Amino acid sequence: MALNRTTSDGHPVRFVQGNEAVVLGALHSGCRFFGGYPITPSTEIAEGMARELPKVGGVFIQMEDEIASIASIIGASAAGAKSMTATSGPGFSLMQENLGFAYITQLPIVIVNVQRGGPSTGLPTKLAQSDTMQARWGTHGDYTAVVLAASSVQESYEATIRAFELAEKLSTPVIVLLDELIGHMREKLILRMKKDIKEIRRPFPKVPPEWYFPYDIPNDYTAHPAPFGEGFRYSITGLVHDRTGFPTSVPSEVIERLDALREKIITHRKEIWNWKEYEVTDAKYLIVAYGSAARAARGAVAILRKKRIKAGFLELKSIWPFPDGPLMSAAKQAKYVFVAENNMGQLIHAVRENIRHTINVIPINRYDGHPLEPEQIVYFIKEEVYGHSTV
Amino acid sequence: MGTQLSEIHEYLRWRKRFPTVWCAGCGDGTIMGAILRAIHDLQMPQDSIAFISGIGCSSRMPIYLDFNTLHTTHGRALPFATGVKLVRPDMNVIVVSGDGDALAIGGNHFIHTCRRNIDITMVLINNSIYGMTGGQVAPTTPIGAIAHTMPYGNIDPPFDAVELSLAAGATFVARSTTYNIIQTTNYIKKALQHKGFSFVEIISQCPVLYGRLNGMPDPVDMLLWQKEVAVPLSKAKKMSPEELEGKITTGIFRDEIRPEYTEQVYALSEKLQEKSED
Numbered sequence: 001m002a003l004n005r006t007t008s009d010g011h012p013v014r015f016v017q018g019n020e021a022v023v024l025g026a027l028h029s030g031c032r033f034f035g036g037y038p039i040t041p042s043t044e045i046a047e048g049m050a051r052e053l054p055k056v057g058g059v060f061i062q063m064e065d066e067i068a069s070i071a072s073i074i075g076a077s078a079a080g081a082k083s084m085t086a087t088s089g090p091g092f093s094l095m096q097e098n099l100g101f102a103y104i105t106q107l108p109i110v111i112v113n114v115q116r117g118g119p120s121t122g123l124p125t126k127l128a129q130s131d132t133m134q135a136r137w138g139t140h141g142d143y144t145a146v147v148l149a150a151s152s153v154q155e156s157y158e159a160t161i162r163a164f165e166l167a168e169k170l171s172t173p174v175i176v177l178l179d180e181l182i183g184h185m186r187e188k189l190i191l192r193m194k195k196d197i198k199e200i201r202r203p204f205p206k207v208p209p210e211w212y213f214p215y216d217i218p219n220d221y222t223a224h225p226a227p228f229g230e231g232f233r234y235s236i237t238g239l240v241h242d243r244t245g246f247p248t249s250v251p252s253e254v255i256e257r258l259d260a261l262r263e264k265i266i267t268h269r270k271e272i273w274n275w276k277e278y279e280v281t282d283a284k285y286l287i288v289a290y291g292s293a294a295r296a297a298r299g300a301v302a303i304l305r306k307k308r309i310k311a312g313f314l315e316l317k318s319i320w321p322f323p324d325g326p327l328m329s330a331a332k333q334a335k336y337v338f339v340a341e342n343n344m345g346q347l348i349h350a351v352r353e354n355i356r357h358t359i360n361v362i363p364i365n366r367y368d369g370h371p372l373e374p375e376q377i378v379y380f381i382k383e384e385v386y387g388h389s390t391v
Numbered sequence: 392m393g394t395q396l397s398e399i400h401e402y403l404r405w406r407k408r409f410p411t412v413w414c415a416g417c418g419d420g421t422i423m424g425a426i427l428r429a430i431h432d433l434q435m436p437q438d439s440i441a442f443i444s445g446i447g448c449s450s451r452m453p454i455y456l457d458f459n460t461l462h463t464t465h466g467r468a469l470p471f472a473t474g475v476k477l478v479r480p481d482m483n484v485i486v487v488s489g490d491g492d493a494l495a496i497g498g499n500h501f502i503h504t505c506r507r508n509i510d511i512t513m514v515l516i517n518n519s520i521y522g523m524t525g526g527q528v529a530p531t532t533p534i535g536a537i538a539h540t541m542p543y544g545n546i547d548p549p550f551d552a553v554e555l556s557l558a559a560g561a562t563f564v565a566r567s568t569t570y571n572i573i574q575t576t577n578y579i580k581k582a583l584q585h586k587g588f589s590f591v592e593i594i595s596q597c598p599v600l601y602g603r604l605n606g607m608p609d610p611v612d613m614l615l616w617q618k619e620v621a622v623p624l625s626k627a628k629k630m631s632p633e634e635l636e637g638k639i640t641t642g643i644f645r646d647e648i649r650p651e652y653t654e655q656v657y658a659l660s661e662k663l664q665e666k667s668e669d
Contacts, residue, residue: 033478035470054660055667059477061656064503068470071463071500075474078461079441079482083474101464228441228459228475229482235404235454237462246408246454 012191018156018182019086021189022112023048025160026084028192030199031110032058033083035072037065037091040124041180042114045086066091070098070111077107078236080227082164082201084110089118089131092138099173100139101238103261106215106223108167108202112160112176114183115291117369126369127180129291130343135175136320142258144265146272147175147320151294153187155317161192165200166272170264171224177319179342181292181371205232214245217256221264265321274317275326279305283312285381286334287364288327288351290316292371293340299374300340300381309385322350331355336384340364340377360384399427401457402437408455412448416602416610418569418595419449422516423456425572425593426485429579440483443472445497447489448523449516449595466497469504472511480653483583484510490517490531494550498530505559508587509652514579515552515590518597526600537604553644556590563589564644569596570617571641578643587651594621594639 005013014024022045026034034049046062053060059076063069066087073083087095092113102109115131117123131138135147146166150159156178163174202224205212214234215223225245226232239247240254248254265272278301280286285304289297294315304311314330316323331337337359339348345363352361364380366372403409413419430440440458444450446465453460459482463471468486476484493501493515504511520538521527528538528545531552535544556564563585567575575593582589596602596613607613617639624642627635 033474035474054656055663057660057664059656059660061473061477063470063473064499067467068473068500068503071467071470072474072477074463075443075461075471075476076478077474078471079475079478081478097464098467228461229438229479231438233437233457233459235460235462237454238464239462244407 007190011193014189014191015186016153016189017044017184017186018150018153018178019044019114019184020048021153021157022086022160022176022178023052024189024191025157026110026164027052027056028197029082029161029164030201031082031084031164032056033073033076033081034058034060034085035063035069035076035083036085037063037069037087039088039091041116041183042086042088042112044183045112045114066094067098070095070102070109073109074098074102074107077102077109078225078228082108082168084112086112086114088114088116089122090120092131092134096138097140100141100143102173103139103143104238104240105236106171106225107236108171109173110160110163110167110176111173112178115177115179117367123369125180127292127371128342128367128369129177129179129293130346130367131177132319132341132343132346133349135177142262144262145175145320146170146172146265147177148274148318149177149290149316150182151291151315152182153185153189156182157189157191159317161197162274168200168202170268171202171222172265177291179291209233213243215241216243217260221260221267269321270325272318272321273323273326275323276315276317277330278313278315280312280314280330282310282333283330284333284335285309285311285338285384286331286336287311287313287338287340287377288316288347289313289340290319290347291342293342296372296374296377297340300377303374303378304381309381311381319347322354324354327351327354331359334359336360336362338362338364338377338381340372342372343367398431399424402427402430404455404457411455412451414599416596416598417448418518418593419452419516421569421572422449422514422575422593422595423452425576426487426514426579428576429583432580433583435483435583439481440485441472441475441479442485442487443468443475444487445492446523447492449487449489450492452487466492466495467500468492469497469500469511469513473504473509476509476511476653477656480510480657484512485583486511486513488513488515489522490515490519490552491521491529494530494552494555502555502559505556505561505588505590507652508560508562508649510586510588512582512585512589513591515592516595517552517592518595518601520597520601522597522600526604536601552592557645561590561645562587562649563646565590566592566594566639566641566644568594568617568621568641570614571621574641581643581646585646587649
């Protein structure tokens, strides 16, 4: 963190990696517990937290594996701490079971997955976006995910802050999907001022312990289990449970619980959605992308517009629940929608689900461990425009 | 007896959660009573206790107890407990685990939690078999014993959980039986008072599965078997390996003080915070 300057209005400026921006975002969000296990390309996050957390009274622990890492942060969350872990593909696979535990028990946690190539050990030091669907469907059982993304160092910082806000507000696990390129690249980062950071924390029960129902289902469907040790002795279990928190298999109570878990995320979807439009108003050729692929898409639009091709770009900064509203609105004028991804085609399924009946949806994929380039996207789009490509 | 019943009663979620899932003759209820008597004798406030388990018959215990209870995933109780303890070092964190939960799926977490010497008390209920899933072989099933996934006799050598925890660095290690429940209660009490990772293995009985498959379908037979095979540590020291064949040594195997993990984490943090204030 060499460059230590401030902007004219006093914001501190840093020149850091995406992974370091995650550390700063977590610290500024009040994260005080990190349990992790080293894995490329996310390790700088663990290293940063190990360095910084003890200085602010927080706890860093390197666990014996990724299963233990996510278990420890859920335990820390039950005790009331804002907690997180960071990992990459293989570790993210190991975390899937307990991800479902955090979801059903409504204990907020943040998981950062700095994606690398897969399957299996895959390409540890190369980028990919091939955990896009795993982040949505990875844990077993019916599950509704909250997943954010970032395409720059600045956005990595912002997405981490947003992830903690949403986790605490919705009492659910929130996943931040970065990729190797974003995690390891260095860019300018403008930090928020202390006064601009409003720390969102899950509400403490307003009723005395004898009236307390930890898993009540209020109008916004969100339960906020009280921190351990505060006089509210209740049961947390990964079994389907009733409003008291005790296990149930009564069909009506099972439906009520599973519906509430989904509804709490669906009803808050507009708050979760985050996107940016580039030249979409008259775009006949719309690109949809997130993360490092979004950087190439922005470049492609610039090249195509110079050639008077009406290209536009919808950048997704949140992926799940899928921002169908913003997609429909950006694709209003589109004849073709191109989904640019650093994988063999994952996000495209969600895009197709929403617009395949009216618009051609065309995949642009790269999965050799290298970033998509603007020219590659331009090439595919020109093929559709002219029937052939003359870059 | 009357007073004993009421002592335990206040720690139970008796209005809400009974009867238990446990079969008649199971050792889990006896051990739950021992844990509660130990807690009661030590006057530990209910709010100060985080009672954490994984998955299995014995891991259902937190559901019945009026503490801060966390019933987690299979084998993972210890890392969940580690998170709770590190955030709330003032709380008394107790983990109850079965032999499959602690030594098979949770074996990695077990040795690493022993190694860290974090101030958690772990009670391992060893019934030599997987009960909840219906009688499959466990990492504690003796050689030759029958289980539903060892229908021709077990060929997998079992773990000795006490030896394992000693080698991994636990600072309080004891073993007892459900037959000798007074001794069990005393060991749990000592473990709860111990600063550091304390581990108590209790040899228990599953008459419905292990007992039925291995010629001891009556719970009384199983308790008499415990009485027969249990050898106090002091006596065992004087016995030859041949004489100890098939026996289970009971007693306190280690009781020592080493730096505790949570204290070290917070000491470091305080030192660094003072530095940044300078």
